[in-house]
Amino acid sequence: MTDNATQDTAWQAYCEAGCERAMGLGNRGPMRFDANGRLEQDILDAYFRTGFYVFEGVLAEEEVAQLRAEFDQVLDNAPLTPDGDVDQHGRRVNFPGYYTLSTKPSKAPPAHVGMVSHPLLMMDSALNVYAHPDILRMVASINGPDFVPFHEAVFHKAAGHGAPTPWHQDGRTHWREDGSPLLGLDGRGKSHGFNMSVSWSHCTPDNCLWVMPGSHRRWLLTDDGEFPPITERLEGAVPMLLEPGDCGVVNRSSLHGSYPNQSAERRVTMVLGYHNRASAIGAETTNVHAFKCPAPDRVKSIKYSEDYVLRRTRMIPLAIDARRQRYPDETPFDYQGDYIGDPAWNEQVRAEVGREGDEYWQRDITL
Numbered sequence: 103m104t105d106n107a108t109q110d111t112a113w114q115a116y117c118e119a120g121c122e123r124a125m126g127l128g129n130r131g132p133m134r135f136d137a138n139g140r141l142e143q144d145i146l147d148a149y150f151r152t153g154f155y156v157f158e159g160v161l162a163e164e165e166v167a168q169l170r171a172e173f174d175q176v177l178d179n180a181p182l183t184p185d186g187d188v189d190q191h192g193r194r195v196n197f198p199g200y201y202t203l204s205t206k207p208s209k210a211p212p213a214h215v216g217m218v219s220h221p222l223l224m225m226d227s228a229l230n231v232y233a234h235p236d237i238l239r240m241v242a243s244i245n246g247p248d249f250v251p252f253h254e255a256v257f258h259k260a261a262g263h264g265a266p267t268p269w270h271q272d273g274r275t276h277w278r279e280d281g282s283p284l285l286g287l288d289g290r291g292k293s294h295g296f297n298m299s300v301s302w303s304h305c306t307p308d309n310c311l312w313v314m315p316g317s318h319r320r321w322l323l324t325d326d327g328e329f330p331p332i333t334e335r336l337e338g339a340v341p342m343l344l345e346p347g348d349c350g351v352v353n354r355s356s357l358h359g360s361y362p363n364q365s366a367e368r369r370v371t372m373v374l375g376y377h378n379r380a381s382a383i384g385a386e387t388t389n390v391h392a393f394k395c396p397a398p399d400r401v402k403s404i405k406y407s408e409d410y411v412l413r414r415t416r417m418i419p420l421a422i423d424a425r426r427q428r429y430p431d432e433t434p435f436d437y438q439g440d441y442i443g444d445p446a447w448n449e450q451v452r453a454e455v456g457r458e459g460d461e462y463w464q465r466d467i468t469l
């Protein structure tokens with residue numbers, strides 16, 4: 103056997119074992135709610151036990167199709183270089199600076215796009231998903247009825263070219279000195295919120311996000327610890343398998359990462375996140391999300407004031423109103439949290455929340 107064939111066989115065996123473990127965790131299925139509109143307790147228990155949950159079939163086909171079509175337009179309009187403002191067709195880029203690009207010459211457009219930040223500004227379909235009533239009922243069940251925003255971005259792992267995401271735990275603020283989490287297994291206590299991957303592609307073991315079940319119970323950076331390199335195929339990790347329309351919710355304290363996508367299928371997932379309000383207000387941290395797109399030198403030290411959180415939270419009622427206009431026959435989610443600003447969505451507000459220098463995402467909330 104050649105080296106490549108041996109590696110392929112080992113990778114296949116790793117994926118098969120991971121899929122088998124993933125299917126045995128008891129943390130996937132459709133969203134189910136009790137008579138009060140709260141996620142069924144067995145779902146919450148599985149989420150708090152394993153550190154993630156896959157909700158199947160959340161989005162209707164029509165929404166998936168709209169997400170795919172709008173994102174493909176955004177991709178097609180990507181700049182050729184990180185500082186550029188012209189796309190591969192010679193057109194002006196509508197959102198320069200929002201694309202995370204690879205500069206490797208092997209990656210021709212649009213495979214050179216690794217991430218698009220802040221899709222609520224550029225895709226109505228993303229704004230509509232942000233206010234999906236079942237998604238927000240799920241969010242309220244985990245983060246409380248006055249939940250607040252985190253950040254949004256679309257990950258694009260091109261076929262055969264997709265860059266890996268290093269193994270990491272996102273949460274930094276709500277750990278004890280001994281590395282145990284402030285969040286209890288019953289969901290009480292300060293939390294780092296969650297990343298929810300909304301998929302409009304087939305997320306397979308080859309291209310998907312992998313998660314280490316139960317890893318949200320200990321911070322690996324405690325006592326000068328380190329995250330493993332993504333070249334390490336972690337024993338016990340599982341693939342977060344998603345079909346178009348599924349949503350995978352990953353506790354931001356969980357160890358997660360993705361291997362390079364060498365498969366023939368691209369992976370596209372939009373990360374939407376929400377926090378528990380009391381976990382956000384007053385937290386002091388290094389914000390890495392309130393920038394046009396991430397970069398190693400883009401960090402700011404911050405303590406989140408109530409005003410900061412209230413102003414960012416306006417995007418929730420705005421998105422609910424935008425969705426109400428798009429789907430007039432649907433019962434909108436009834437948001438119970440406070441916010442500052444008018445909740446009515448219209449073209450003037452679209453311009454306001456995207457105004458250069460004061461975009462809504464300038465108040466994204468890293469925890």
Ligand SMILES: O=C(O)CCC(=O)C(=O)O
Pocket residue numbers: 257267272297299310311358359360371373
């Ligand atoms: O989807 C991925 O590959 C990475 C997602 C991730 O790391 C995150 O949302 O923090």
